[in-house]
Amino acid sequence: MMINKNGIKVLNTNFFKDKRGKFYEIYNKKKFYKIGIRDNFVQDSISVSKRNVIRGLHYTIKKPQSQLLTILEGKIFDCLVDLRLNSKTFKKVFTFTLSQNENNQIYMPKGVAHGFCVLSERAILHYNTSETYDKKNEGGLHWLDQNLKIKWPVKNGIISDRDKKFLNLDQIIKLKKLPRIK
16 A cells, blocks of 8 residues: 655555565665656664654755555654645644554655654654765754644654754744755
């Protein structure tokens, strides 16, 4: 099953299970090319978080990156905000529940802010990104921006000091800190 919303794709991987456990592909260039994901992924990262952690909403400014996120363990509330100025869904919020067993992958095109809240005891996420990490390239959108009306599943999430200081979308637009998509 695949959900496709203006370039954002939610995917289920095929699990091969037997008495030993399970096996599945996270990425296969040929298969992903067929569904329109043609990025050259250059970095893999792992995130491990405990229940009620909220990360985000993160994006990159000067070198926007696409991401393929796979839930290896656990369950999350996933939130995306379209920051692509010329997109028909600019400023639109997309939310999904992703878990290790169902809807376990999401593809985010360049220019989309991403955040999540852990719903299980812990969650392990694997990211493929089209750009390498650069601290000078980081952007962030405040997770409680009132204009976005995101219905986070927790009231008192565990949030980093950095993420608490992110600006709201109106401030980001005014300061010209949207992703610079070419």
